[in-house]
Amino acid sequence: MQNLLKEILTRKNEFLKFLLRFALSAILGILIVFLIKFYLSSQNILNSEDINKFITTLRKLIEPYLPIFEGSYLKQILFIFLNNLRVVIFAGILSFITFGIFSEIVAYINGFILGAVITSISLIIPQVNGFEMFVLGILPHGIFEIFAFLLSLTFAHSLSPTKNGVKELTPYIKSYIIVIPVLFIASIIEVLITPLLLGLTLTI
DSSP states (O other): OHHHHHHHHHTHHHHHHHHHHHHHHHHHHHHHHHHHHHHHHHTTOOOHHHHHHHHHHHHHHHGGGGGGGGSOHHHHHHHHHHHHHHHHHHHHHHHHHTTTHHHHHHHHHHHHHHHHHHHHHHHHSTTSOHHHIIIIIIHHHHHHHHHHHHHHHHHHTTOOSSHHHHHTHHHHHHTHHHHHHHHHHHHHHHHHTHHHHHHHHOOO
């Protein structure tokens, strides 16, 4: 464990670079959604009827997944944990194939999606405050989830189908000693704590 922590410290600059990529892309996602909303409103393209249609469509897309969150807390926790773990493992495999390039791409993509989704919801549903949604609905579990995700990408960035890249498989796999429990903690918080925090100030 001590060796792993030392290994993480030696890669702290790489981790910070991934964090910066994630943060900048999230800001970009926020700005682009605001610009799109401004353009659509100025051109009278977006109206309340269009918004209602979008919300209805969104609900239809979400409905098939709702039964998963109607089961026991344990079932919900395991579903979220395994889904996040699957994403992390998939990103690692693609990073290996692409000589680490995919790890950078996926950091940008996920940051952009986070910023865009939060902003879109707050613009489409006025009663939902985007900042409150982020602080109460994303941040509590997101701190752990994003940390584990970016830590995995930091190690995956050195992977490649070369002699040196294959050697990096060992530290990458060892990083899961931290990644797995942190993702599990994030899942617990997301199921047990996040809904309570959202319920304090938001009515969805």
